[in-house]
């Protein structure tokens with residue numbers, strides 16, 4: 001499904017010719033300041049009547065449509081609530097645009113116009129507003145129809161025009177749209193990769209996606225095959241891959257955007273398990289199909305690479321995807337097996353379902369070669385994350401206060417919030433093994449913490465942040481701009497982090 005095209009232009013709500021005109025209104029705010037009165041007059045007082053009757057009062061998620069019968073050039077007017085002005089943040093704008101675009105689609109309109117909201121969040125620039133309006137609209141109109149013979153909601157919405165009453169904000173608004181298209185397009189790409197079933201989205205297919213990305217945006221690509229991984233000694237990743245007929249791939253993409261080619265890079269590592277059965281420590285059948293999205297982290301670092309290169313961000317960036325499928329089988333790892341990681345440390349694999357930390361240990365060790373200025377891994381790592389944080393927070397761990405702060409800020413800005421968890425060494429006693437340097441599970445308590453602590457043993461002295469996106473990577477229900485199923489959450493956080501670092 002093609003992505004919604006977005007552009008800005010100078011224009012007025014009472015003169016714009018369009019299938020549908022969207023107005024975003026705060027609760028109890030009355031008519032929009034700028035053109036509200038003119039518009040209301042043109043409509044013979046219909047707007048004022050509607051607001052006074054309190055059939056629509058601008059609550060978050062509220063939507064009203066009416067036909068204009070030629071009184072203004074726009075065929076339909078769609079009012080969308082932003083909620084209380086007091087609570088207005090950038091995410092309320094994203095959500096309102098998500099609701100708006102779905103209503104436009106329902107009206108079978110292919111294109112629509114939207115006026116800049118007359119109230120904006122405190123401190124938000126036209127760049128911010130343009131970016132979030134774009135994100136909400138593109139992400140809200142997302143559908144994955146590749147494997148369906150019917151297209152349930154028709155062709156979909158293909159174009160959006162953002163109307164700015166004055167010319168002076170147009171430049172900033174267009175820059176915001178450019179960023180919003182980049183972050184939303186990246187998220188859409190991640191959702192697509194995660195939606196494809198695992199018989200299609202194999203490690204080999206991920207590698208070919210990386211080839212396509214590298215070629216398109218002109219970044220370096222290196223793919224290590226099984227033989228090379230053996231030579232290097234990536235025993236943890238190879239151990240996980242052993243049960244599967246799908247060969248593992250170790251994918252490295254490199255972008256030099258900094259003026260100085262030798263600037264220390266940001267290195268992103270994403271868990272790329274194309275399907276997680278649990279291996280010999282087999283998972284229960286219920287909801288196992290969701291484990292096709294266990295490659296979300298990898299898809300996100302690939303998408304972030306593509307976005308950074310497209311935006312020509314002035315920094316050096318490396319994305320690493322250790323990719324494998326976790327299957328049971330005659331050659332699969334057994335519980336109790338000991339593997340030797342790339343770092344030289346040995347691990348007793350007490351549970352083959354704790355495979356994410358195994359492939360990431362080799363991914364992180366490899367990452368330290370590049371002497372990262374910042375090292376971030378992102379992974380659908382633990383069921384314990386689902387238990388501890390539920391659907392609305394990403395678990396964050398880290399060794400560096402400045403980096404944690406930057407990730408936290410990027411998360412707030414992106415509407416993909418992180419919550420810090422402790423990385424205290426006391427918990428390491430849970431990872432002790434009688435036969436190896438450590439074991440890959442930490443027993444009952446603090447499962448998200450012991451997993452993070454395991455990873456911390458492989459990052460050397462790099463400033464490091466780990467993000468656990470299990471529970472946020474998949475949504476049980478459709479929301480304003482989040483679909484049911486794979487959400488792509490984390491993608492916009494990563495890109496925002498890179499944008500902020502480039503400013």
Ligand code: BES
Pocket residue numbers: 276278294351353354355356380381382383384386440441442447470471
């Ligand atoms: N991919 C799963 C974690 C997961 C669970 C992601 C639910 C999304 C939703 C991971 O590989 C896993 O199986 N973790 C185990 C670890 C345990 C065996 C220590 C878990 O959390 O159950």
Ligand code: MN
Pocket residue numbers: 276278352353354355356
């Ligand atoms: Mn697992």
Ligand code: ZN
Pocket residue numbers: 273276294353355356380381
């Ligand atoms: Zn997994």
